[in-house]
Amino acid sequence: MSALPPVPRTPWKAIRDDLARDIAQGRLPPGAQLPTETELCKRFAAGRHSVRRAVNALAVEGTLRVEQGRGTFVEAAPMIRYAIGRRTRFRRNLADQGLSPSGEDLEQTVLPAPGHVARALAIAAGDRVHRLLRRGLADGVPISLGLSFYPVTLFPDLPERLRAGQSVTDIYRDHGIADYFRQSTVIFTRRPDPQEAELLRQHPDQPVMVVQKTDVDATGRPIGHSQAIWAGGRVQFTLDTLDPGQDSQERTTDV
Template sequence: MQRDSWQIIRDRLAGDIASGKLAPGARLPTEPELCAAFGAGRHSVRRAVSALAVEGKLRVEQGRGTFVEAAPLITYQIGRRTRFRQNLLEQGIAPTGEHLSAEIIPAPARVAQALGLAEETLVHRILRRSFADGVPINLGMAFHEAALFPDLGARRATGTSVTEIYRDHGITDYFRKRTTIFTRRPEPDEARLLSQHVDHPVMVLTKTDVTADGRAIGYSEAVWAGDRVQFSIDTLDDPDPSPSSQG
């Protein structure tokens, strides 16, 4: 069966990416340049680029161009003590974060249930974006009781880790009680903030932090770029009783 023009372009570009001719992070030629190079119309070029973006091979950035995906594939360990910075640093990957918003709101039903609070109890809602070697990998929305951690919103805005804030409030160690994972299509704003195609799936993780005596102190929902991370679930208890210094 004869392939359509867009399929030929897709396969040629995919081959150039696989061979290293188009290196990670490289910017693709402009659309007119690709049309001229392949002797094809704009529709075929756009369809080929879109298909590779959905596959996670290309990243389209509004106003900047189209780039070969350069994100590292992260193996993210999930256990009783899971710390974002520690996970990445142990793989030689530089973790950074960006504060997006902080507000105090009445607890939604799901948050109140996770934290063991009465509905409408005031909680912090913190939205942050995390990066691995400068590439966005997740959007995290975290909830904490405002009365328990009154300074949390302001301190998270300055980059203070959750672990450090917990420690300053007398919580020297904490654990991940439960993690749930599911996939879905991203919302347009999520895809934009993660620099990925809107048709490429994301993985959503929800978790609850608890103290050693089982008290729930934090609940979060994180949207991860689906092609930039793989999760490894540690089913054994952490043998190290010392608290981690990473948040």
């Protein structure tokens, strides 16, 4: 009697598509933990390499989130529409979508301004600046890392106020700056470094969006320079292209 032919193994792309379908149709809802690798191998009659490749592909897309030591979960973070304009505000962008904005101070130091920071802030190289590293969250989910620089002479108490829960807009206002604008914005994508990927809870092969900006007050004086690193799979940017002379109340967040 001849031996039975081997059971064909499911290719990794078919596994990826089946899992994506389960997620799209709600059989694996946001936040749900995926079955173990052994269970997935049994379900799809596939080897570990194929299962790992399929899961990794969905993680790179941002559909799944791999947490070391805990397992693999369906990404529960909502896609955020973030409007960039002359009056861009982190808290307002999120609050307008029913999301709760928050931030975490990861590092705060005072140092001589590096050359590129001094040029952006129109100060002398070596002038003291606050260097702040913060993580921005929406409903508790990390969406951005912000590396910011502010002149110490303008905002001597800025770190203490941030730790007390005040927003940058409130701090500006307390120092006599009633309104401020983006003077310039530079946007590009790249791969995150390992620390950035860990802090954003995303796959290291999933790209991040980097937004560099300089804020100025109503007179055009630079007051802050920063680089924001955004989780690429969780944020969709729109650009405010209305004429600068239009009143802010007429602005729209749609492209």
